[in-house]
Amino acid sequence: MIFYKYNTYGSVTAPYKLKFKIHNLQIQKIMSTVYVTQDDSFIGKIDERLQVKFDKKTILDVPLIKIKGLVIMGRASISPVAISELLQNKISLSFLTTYGKYIGCLEPDMGKNIYLRNAQWKAAGESPQAIHLTKAFVRGKLKNYRYSLLKSQRTHSEIDLKNNLNQLQNTIKSLEKASTIDSIRGYEGAGSAAYLGCFEHLIRNEKFSFKIRNRRPPLDPVNSLLSLGYSLLTHDIQSAINIVGFDPYLGYLHTQRYGRPSLALDLMEEFRPLIVDAVVLKAINCRILTPEDFITEPVSNAVSLTKEALHKFLRLYQEKKLSKFKHPVMQKQYTYQESFEIQARFLAKYLTEQIDKYPPLVMK
Secondary structure, three states, X not given: OEEEEOOOOOOOOOOOOOOEEEEOOOEEEEOOEEEEOOOOOEEEEEOOEEEEEEOOEEEEEEEHHHOOEEEEEOOOEEXXXXXXXXXXXXXXXXXXXXXXXXXEEEOOOOOOOHHHXXXXXXXXXXXXXXXXXXXXXXXXXXXXXHHHHHHHHHHOOOOOOHHHHHXXXXXXXXXXXXXXXXXXXXXXXXXXXXXXXXXXXXXXXXXXXXOXXXXXXXXXXXXXXXXXXXXXXXXXXXXXXXXXXXXXXXXXXXXXXXXXXXXXXXXXXXXHHHHHHHHHHHHHHOOOOOHHHEEEOOOOOOEEEOHHHHHHHHHHHXXXXXXXXXXXXXXXXXXXXXXXXXXXXXXXXXXXXXXXXXXXXXXX
């Protein structure tokens, strides 16, 4: 299945102008991100258009000007000409495995804003700016964890989340006293453990269960969905920070590692419970996905979605990105897709000393 939503982007506060079409194809495109899930398909460039062919038939033909990102999931191949055109048009290209594990990406030039990247590099290490940012990223994540648990508690009063909520609240208070990045990481781990420790209670479908977070590879359906969702979110956040002009590989909370987009992982922390966890719970609790929608690899025991179920999950993820909320700082309605770049620009303003603090996205 394929979903189109084209946008005309102005400034960070400009609304998206959308047109909507639906076709029955093995690709999905919403908000100018194209997901290619058809194995053995071929992606090429004809004139100023991107074409995807399978079995000698064209299954997608779209102007390059309408594309902001391309995600290849599985064994699709792409021509060198198409890759060159994507880079020249500053269109990010990410590669994921069939079950959603992030492999890597090809990125366009970072842009001309050397002043921003200079500020980003200067703040690396145990600088006051890095400590402030890591604390803000973790605070945003833990407060949104608490927001999600409180929301579930109100909806389902039979669930007892009091101890986990208290643990999160105490961790958030203690976080403010942290003075090193390692201690901040420790509080992040403690808060995440409190949240994941009751994630099982948020699942209201007796056919699914969650005991522990596992990945590389995910070994059960719930972990499979979480890993897939976080991979998709990584691509979206990385695209946003590329637009602003950051070096995506230099982060503060996440340590530097060859090929790891640490800054994207930093910024996505506050979005994890709001987008991915919410989508996973909806897919399970609303019985959109069933145990029959998952397959297990014979050697690695990695669990992944069938092609048809993958399309369902991609649709849920994109619908969530397009849902609107009142941004707590901007005090206006924005989609989560727009808020990725809004938060990246807040980050840029803090590092270049245009604002005194970085405000993480915290739902209330």
